Amino acid sequence: xxxxxxxxxxxxxxxxxxxxxxxxxxxxxxxxxxxxxxxxxxxxxxxxxxxxxxxxxxxxxxxxxxxxxxxxxxxxxxxxxxxxxxxxxxxxxxxxxxxxxxxxxxxxxxxxxxxxxxxxxxxxxxxxxxxxxxxxxxxxxxxxxxxxxxxxxxxxxxxxxxxxxxxxxxxxxxxxxxxxxxxxxxxxxxxxxxxxxxxxxxxxxxxxxxxxxxxxxxxxxxxxxxxxx
Numbered sequence: 411x412x413x414x415x416x417x418x419x420x421x422x423x424x425x426x427x428x429x430x431x432x433x434x435x436x437x438x439x440x441x442x443x444x445x446x447x448x449x450x451x452x453x454x455x456x457x458x459x460x461x462x463x464x465x466x467x468x469x470x471x472x473x474x475x476x477x478x479x480x481x482x483x484x485x486x487x488x489x490x491x492x493x494x495x496x497x498x499x500x501x502x503x504x505x506x507x508x509x510x511x512x513x514x515x516x517x518x519x520x521x522x523x524x525x526x527x528x529x530x531x532x533x534x535x536x537x538x539x540x541x542x543x544x545x546x547x548x549x550x551x552x553x554x555x556x557x558x559x560x561x562x563x564x565x566x567x568x569x570x571x572x573x574x575x576x577x578x579x580x581x582x583x584x585x586x587x588x589x590x591x592x593x594x595x596x597x598x599x600x601x602x603x604x605x606x607x608x609x610x611x612x613x614x615x616x617x618x619x620x621x622x623x624x625x626x627x628x629x630x631x632x633x634x635x636x637x638x639x
Contacts, residue, residue: 456554459561467557478542534581544571 461467484491499507549556552567606612 461560464557475542475546537581
């Protein structure tokens with residue numbers, strides 16, 4: 411009887427220990443799930459605060475970095491990067507890019523001041539040679555703030571280097587020097603007939619002459635001779 415009672419007592423103790431063990435594991439899993447859920451809420455809130463096109467901008471930045479790296483590797487090997495890249499593009503995609511390239515005209519003439527400003531900006535950007543090492547360093551230091559979300563305070567995040575400031579000053583001086591070579595005002599011709607009362611009227615008369623001059627030459631000559639009917 412004593413042995414049977416002892417066996418029964420040990421079995422109950424083991425069952426209790428097993429229940430406590432499982433209860434402890436459930437508590438640990440619940441805490442782990444709570445932490446993961448909290449992290450997910452924080453990440454979702456962070457994503458909601460980012461600009462709508464943040465993912466596209468990030469993918470574009472990563473593509474540019476990869477493209478620059480591949481171009482540098484091709485240059486070190488003495489290869490033409492554009493030709494090497496075309497080897498990995500399907501024929502249909504290559505034809506689409508070629509059609510797009512043919513349609514693209516960087517200068518369609520003056521349309522309005524906004525378009526002229528955009529073309530000037532694109533020309534200036536093409537001449538920029540970014541420091542990709544510094545770019546990657548800042549990207550690692552600033553993290554998500556590097557891309558400038560809606561709630562990011564940009565002031566104080568980026569510090570301009572002396573070389574960057576010198577390049578900007580040099581570029582501005584080149585632009586000023588180039589503009590000084592041109593003048594929009596036309597030189598006055600003393601031998602030309604005076605048939606205008608001011609500069610605006612002169613330009614208007616020039617337009618009339620350009621479009622209707624061949625049809626009104628005889629009338630104008632008659633008026634000058636005083637023989638017009």
